[in-house]
Ligand SMILES: Cc1ncc(C[n+]2csc(CCOP(=O)(O)OP(=O)(O)O)c2C)c(N)n1
Ligand code: SF4
């Protein structure tokens with residue numbers, strides 16, 4: 001069927017579904033992703049939600065988008081898309097800037113009537129000319145064909161209109177040569193309890209596919225490369241779910257039950273949703289009355305002996321800071337998840353940023369160091385949530401896990417690990433003989449890593465008192481002694497510093513020994529920065545690349561790595577917080593900065609051109 | 619009293635008690651040690667969690683799993699503790715500022731949720747630790763360092779908050795009433811669910827005598843009534859006064875006068891689910907009607923922590939998984955060979 005159209009073979013393609021928030025674009029985007037992943041493609045997604053939940057229908061504020069890249073070597077959802085689906089003029093207007101020159105735009109021409117154009121604030125009756133579109137536009141009467149296909153379905157008009165998204169999906173499947181069977185397989189699970197809807201959606205899906213086939217659309221279709229993936233069982237996972245599951249893995253590996261105390265906040269709420277479901281694994285997730293209660297209930301659960309976690313986003317982290325300080329001085333394990341969003345204040349609640357770094361590192365009263373880690377991708381959220389838990393328990397400290405809206409909502413195919421791929425987590429219980437002798441004091445420490453021992457309430461002979469007042473180094477009783485306080489401050493700081501002995505070293509990519517520029521980032525920007533580094537090297541620029549997932553403490557070899565390069569370029573989605581942090585630790589390193597604070601991830605091309613420019617400036 | 623294997627000394631820590639001499643907190647601590655011994659829950663199954671304030675120092679003086687936390691948050695911390703480790707008996711200690719000002723939100727939500735913890739509110743109507751500012755329980759017009767011309771706001775009545783939050787246990791006592799305090803604490807511990815015990819406490823330094831109008835030995839018998847479930851509501855130095863129903867309201871009468879006999883005097887029922895009468899009793903303030911002490915309301919209902927355990931068990935019985943991997947494998951997956 002493809003012979004009559006031009007077929008492009010590509011290693012990766014990018015598709016963006018866009019429409020009104022009620023048009024079901026996230027759903028079809030997700031199905032397309034799953035189907036592609038099932039075919040062996042690598043996938044990376046970027047759901048772009050409107051800030052308003054129910055903006056007026058057809059308005060610019062109500063546009064919801066879902067971008068996915070599929071293929072091989074996929075590290076990001078792509079800067080720009082090869083194919084844009086725009087269900088109405090507002091979606092077209094908001095998203096046309098995301099289309100590659102010469103790409104394909106599919107529009108539902110039935111929803112481009114005068115009134116629709118007005119709602120999207122077009123001033124002429126030719127939106128395509130008005131936007132100066134440089135792409136192949138496929139004007140498809142999606143609504144009328146959907147209506148015709150379902151004329152005999154017995155469904156009311158509203159329900160029929162709701163099926164339009166599956167027409168678009170069918171057409172996109174034709175463009176990308178995706179078999180409809182696997183789509184139908186997903187549909188039958190999703191609509192198992194609604195046979196009439198399942199039937200209607202399947203019909204419309206086929207209508208979309210056949211439409212592409214029949215009109216011999218004179219647009220490019222695509223054949224996407226698949227890669228030999230590592231054998232195993234895979235699932236599609238977003239960062240927030242991966243975070244939740246990483247915590248559960250850590251609970252299994254440590255033998256400590258999992259407790260979550262949380263309060264809903266975009267874009268972190270899905271972690272609460274997922275863990276609330278996981279009562280089937282014995283997880284206790286409690287929705288508290290506010291963020292303070294969220295962290296405090298977790299501190300209580302930690303004192304009680306659980307792997308205790310609280311999840312939030314920036315404004316919530318601000319509320320939790322006093323509680324985190326308590327866990328610092330009480331030296332209790334605690335995982336605090338901050339899915340960063342645009343700030344300050346309510347800021348850009350649905351958009352991504354890396355602007356909570358300073359808050360995570362320093363946002364507490366007093367000398368209160370905590371460990372900070374940051375996953376690099378949606379699937380890395382699993383590993384780093386596990387790592388945050390491991391560090392919290394084995395080092396008896398709060399750990400802040402800094403993810404962001406981009407990796408939290410974005411998804412990738414993920415090979416389901418076997419339990420033995422992750423290490424045992426060993427809680428530093430008070431040695432039984434010490435308890436029996438009554439010789440244990442609450443701030444007795446392991447001499448190597450300075451970790452105090454954990455007496456789980458309910459243990460006979462383990463009674464003790466913790467609290468926010470400074471404690472005597474030896475006895476653990478309240479102490480206001482000045483010298484003791486200074487000693488405790490240094491001890492708590494040194495305890496965190498020694499975690500560096502227990503985390504992996506920093507790895508450098510793309511360095512064949514002759515690069516004198518190092519591009520680096522931290523957290524959720526990995527995919528874009530790594531792709532940019534690849535492209536720079538492909539273009540003949542010698543740029544080494546490294547990425548930080550352990551922020552405090554830094555990997556032990558950080559200074560050694562940085563000192564090898566004449567220029568170190570730190571790229572991040574803030575005004576330069578990580579750059580400042582590194583500079584304060586390594587004053588001799590020459591640091592250049594690439595920053596973006598638009599609530600959006602980097603574009604690879606932006607990074608490539610910024611780094612190229614820095615390299616050219618001698 | 620029941621006999622148990624424990625004595626009050628078993629619940630005392632080795633830490634020196636730092637409250638001012640004459641502070642009401644000493645008596646409350648003693649009552650708590652005694653109540654714990656009577657209750658007989660071993661120290662290693664007992665947790666004592668407090669916020670910040672003079673009163674919140676209490677956990678340091680307990681041989682138990684103690685946690686002196688941050689200002690206002692004790693109820694939230696105790697909630698997490700109890701959900702995580704429901705085998706433990708949890709006591710939460712707060713002052714009137716800690717529990718009802720900065721911690722007011724956690725207080726009402728802990729009560730509403732009906733988490734099975736014992737919430738002690740040590741009410742001295744002042745901020746003791748910060749040296750004498752008015753609190754949310756200080757009366758209108760109260761002069762303090764932060765209200766030199768008198769406050770221009772009405773106080774909370776703790777009981778009213780408890781009822782507003784649909785609480786199922788409320789008791790009140792006075793620091794110097796050791797027996798009644800123990801009785802209230804024991805009932806609170808035995809109650810299934812959130813139990814609030816308000817204890818009127820004297821701060822000798824910053825608010826000396828604030829409760830005297832009621833607690834002074836001379837007036838106490840006439841201005842308080844000790845409520846006991848199943849017993850007549852009588853009070854007075856000569857136990858010749860009683861509470862009777864007067865329309866929808868309560869009235870204090872002299873038994874044998876104006877035609878009132880002992881038969882007219884109400885019998886206290888702390889266990890009746892309707893809280894109408896409990897509220898009226900709890901709102902008596904020692905002016906026209908005597909201030910009620912003892913257990914005013916004690917009604918069993920579903921607790922948060924039991925329901926969490928039940929739900930986990932039900933869900934696991936219906937579709938539980940043995941491991942994370944099993945759970946994921948039961949979802950949408952594909953295999954790459
Ligand atoms: C976040 C915070 N705000 C304020 C304080 C100061 N502070 C400590 S105790 C207290 C009030 C104590 O009053 P109350 O709870 O009634 O306890 P009391 O000392 O009377 O027993 C205040 C305002 C603090 N420690 N922490
Ligand atoms: S200041 Fe008042 S409340 Fe605080 S210890 Fe002294 S007497 Fe007690």
Ligand SMILES: [Mg+2]
Nearest residue numbers: 713714742744
């Ligand atoms: Mg007070």
